[in-house]
Amino acid sequence: MDLSPPPLSPESPLDHTSMLLVGHPNVGKSVLFHRLTGTYVNVSNYPGTTVEVSRATARFDRAISLLDTPGVLSLPGRSDDERATMRALLNEELRLAVQVGDAKNLRRTLTLTAMLAELGVPMVLALNMSDEAAAHGVAVDHKALGEVLRIPVVPTIATGGSGMQPLIDALAVARAPAPLLHYDDATEAILRSTTAFVEEHAPHPRLASRGLAILFLGGDSEVEDWLQARCGVHYPELLALRSEADGAGSEPLAARLAAERGRAADALSKTVMDQHARARRPMAQRLGQLAVHRLWGWPILLAVLFVVYELVGVFGAETLVGLFEEKLFGEILNPAVTDFFTGAFGQGWFTDLFVGQYGLWTMGMTYALALILPIVTTFFLAFGVLEDSGYFSRLSVIANRMFALLGLNGRAVLPMVLGLGCVTMATLTTRILHTRRERLITTFLMALAIPCSAQLGVVLGLLGGMTFGGTVIWAVTILFVLLFTGWLAGKLVKGRRIPLVTELPPMRLPVLGNVMKKTGGRLKWYLIEVIPLFLLGTFIMFMLDRLGVLPWIIRAGEPLVTGWLGLPPEASAAFVMGFLRRDFGATGLFALSGQLSAEQAVVGMVTLTLFVPCIASMMMIIKEQGARTAALMLAMIIPTAFLVGGILHQLLRIFW
Amino acid sequence: MTIETSGAAIARPLPAAPHFLFRWATLLMPHTARGPAGGHQPTPTMSNREHLRLIGVPVGSRIRLAEFDAAIDPLQREQLLAYGLSIGHPLEVLQQHPLTVVLCDHVEIALEHVVAGDLWVEKLPSRGRT
Structure with a gap:
């Protein structure tokens, strides 16, 4: 029996409802989302770029709300991002879905199609990256595939905009695909009982009960929660059905269900796909292999780090900051603004509030625009190029052995590398990790020892300008703390x-337009967050100074800052600023660079790098891990920062 | 037929289980030499070629996934199936160090050695000889 709803005809226009983009990771859903809505969401060449559902109005019909979902490796969902997609399927007023698939990997695409077919979701299949498929000698008979599935199948190249109009036209004739899965008699019997149970006690307004039954039997936690909430007292009966089914076969039920999806996809793909022989392996593939080669991988990594250092630490933090801070702000803007305030308001607290030592312009805006902006701009540019090249995923292979020491696997390198851009966003990206344990350890390590781009730039700017040896000591110390605390956490967390x-x-060769768009978007987001916080921080410093509290804090912090860390007393102010943002504190230390010896600069930067995460990061940690865990992390991070800084000071006094 | 069991071709697995020494020893053996815990009957669809663990296969080999080891974690097996590594499917071994990398339908999949050790494969004739 065909349970699919009738196709949408042009006479029954899509109204007020949601359309879901769904598919495997890294198949181009976000690029397609951008094409269909005009709304830019971050697009990168590694799985896990999208960890939350994004929503925007469709360009072609303002009544349609389009949802971009995180990539799903498989349904039943196992990771947080897969659960987010399942939640959208369960809870959105869903009219239809567009499955975005990788044309050169049809078999895997069809395993998801098979599951969506069981859920009865009206859909269109967009076979994306058709150009790459052709380059690999893959030819898919779209027409034949569409006829077997009984849905529109449209080849697309989202990056080039090809196939967009046919895709939009196809939405009007979307329908649920023909079922592909047929299990053995025993499994079909248990599936029929479970489907009947769901139909009776918890029918879904849009999704087919058989699909929900398969997901429940496969152990999808979102579907379990949804069914439990609706079945109430009958839920234990449903659990009993699953236990019975699990014990019936020689293999676990979830594995039997997954194997059938694979078999069905395999059989169908063989009938509609041709693989032509290729003369030789593409250059990109050979380059990718070199990047993870046991010998060549390391020199390539060092070369990448060197280029990033030259761009951010030398060109950004020295050349550009020199131009902005000394020339533009130091010689032109600051004197002009100071003249304006002194001329208009005379000398006094109001003028000081804007152009004094802790002035909103001379400190807040100068820090944000003259010191931070050039550094983060160059960092985001370098980061965008690496993201689009596909190199970051290869880092997880190279770093796997090191992460094994921390009780993690190389996948955790992705949030950590993203943390070098912004720890706040990277904390959200820990959702790509599979277990709560991995997420907890990674989040803690990022909060402790991963400097964000602004802070990294300030560190490179200060230490790079003073001593290369100091930069190496800073890097080695931070890496040691990261590894040691990670190793300890790996032992302690169950x-x-x-x-x-x-x-x-x-x-892939990075697309300049995409890199520029990402850099622009990140800079906009960064400045929106940074400027108000820098101004607030400056205002707090100004008030503390006026009320005589700052000199008191500096005196009170003297035993710790001067005695234990060996820094000048004024450095206490940098730690006060660091409570608001670590990079704000680091910039405060940067401003003191004339008074610091090389040893003091290293100790100060190590301590500030390990100091409290910024307010935005703390809020994100609370959101992802809960307030109690966040407070516990903070209670461990602050003493660790001062302990490590003090020990380093003592060691450097002896050996440097 | 050649059974590739030389030490150079097999990477040292992570000692995940307490009996890792036993496990290490079994990794060196071709499939038919396994003990009762891992007893194996080739499926009717498979040829009668002997099965090797994936970590013992030289780089550049074309292989077919023969079966999952009984010791593999069910969720891990589900994950591998989701990546397209299903029984009978042809693969190409691209690398063995630092991880095992296989080409599956034009997609490179990296597997830690402890996982690759749980995959039994059989070698296929190379493209040049087919």
Whole structure:
């Protein structure tokens, strides 16, 4: 029996409802989302870029709300991002879905189609990256595939905008695909009982009960929660059905269900796909292999780090900051603004509030625009190029052995590398990790020892300008703290380590437009967050100074800052600023650079790097891990920062 | 037929289980030499070629996934199936160090050695000889 609803005809226009973009990781959903809505969401060449559902109005019909979902490796969902997609399927007023698939990997695409077919979701299949498929010698008979599935199948190249109009036209004739899955008699019997139970006690307004039954039997936690909430007292009966089914076969039920999806996809893909022989392996593939080669991988990593250092630490933090701070602000803007305030308001507290030592312009805006902006701009540019190249995924292979020491696998390198851009956003990205244990350890390590781009730039600017040896000591100390605390956390946090299995996306030449768009978007987001906080921080410093509290804090902090860390008393102010944002504190130390010896600069930067995460990061940690865990992390991070800084000071006094 | 069991071709697995020494020893053996815990009957669809653990297969080999080891974690197996590594599917071994990397339908999949050790494969003739 065909349970699918009738196709949408042009006479029954899509109204007020949601359309879901769904698909495997790294198949181009976000690029397609951008094409269909005009709304830019971050697009990168590694799985896990999208960890939350994004929503925007469709360009072609303002009544349609389009949802971009995180990539799903499989349904039943196992990770947080897969659960987010399942939540959207369960709870959105969903009219239809567009499955975005990788044309060169049809088999895997069809495993998801098979599951969506069981859920009865009206859909269109967009076979994206058709150009890459052709380059790999893959030819898909779209027409034949559409006829078997009984849904529109449209080849697209989202990055180039090809196939967009046919896709939009196809939405009007979307329908639920023909079912592909047929299990053995025993499994079909248990599936029929479970489907009947769901139909009776918890029918879904849009999704087919058979699909929900398969997901429940496969152990999808979102579907479990949804069914439990609706079945009430009958839920234990449903659990009993699953236990009975689990014990019936020689293999676990979830594995039997997954194997059938694979079999069905395999059989169908063979009938509609041709693989032509290729003369030789593409250059991108050979380059990708070199990047993870046991010998060549390391020199390539060092070369990448060197280029990033030259761009951010030398060109950004020295050349550009010199131009902005000394020339533009120091010689032109600051004197002009100071003249204006002194001329208009005379000398006094009001003028000081804007152009004094802790002035909103001379400190807040100068820090944000003259010191931070050039550094983060160059960092985001370098970061965007690396993201689009596909190199970051390869880092997880190279770093796997090191992360094994921390009880993690190489996948955790992705949030950590993203943390070098912004720890706040990276904390959200820990959702790509599979277990709560992995997320907890990674979040803690990022909060402790991963400097964000602004802070990293200030560190490179200060230490790079003074001493290369100091930069190396700073890096080695931070790496040691990261590894040691990670090793300790890996021993203390309960749970087992999950071995690494990951897809390596193809190496691609970064698209300049995408890199610029990402850099622009990140800078906008960064400045919106940074400028108000810098101004607030400056205002607090101004008030503390006026009320005589700052000199008191500096005196009170003297035993710790001067005695234990060996820094000048004024450095206490940098730590006060660091409570608001670590990079604000680091910039405060940067401003003191004339009074610091090389040893003091290293100790100060190490302590500030390990100091409290910024307010935005703390809020994100609370959101992801809960207030109690966040407070516990903070209670461990602050003493660790001062302990490590003090020990380093003592060591450097002896050996440097 | 050649059974690739030389030490150079097999990476040292992570000692995940307490009996890792036993496990390490079994990794060196071709499939038919396994003990009762891992007893194996080739499926009717498979040829009668002997099965090797994936970590013992030289780089550049074309292989077919023969079966999952009984010791594999069910969730891990589900994950591998989701990546397209299903029984009978042809693969190409691209690398063995630092991780095992296989090409599956034009997608490179990196597997830690402890996982690759749980995959039994059989070698296929190379493209040049087919």
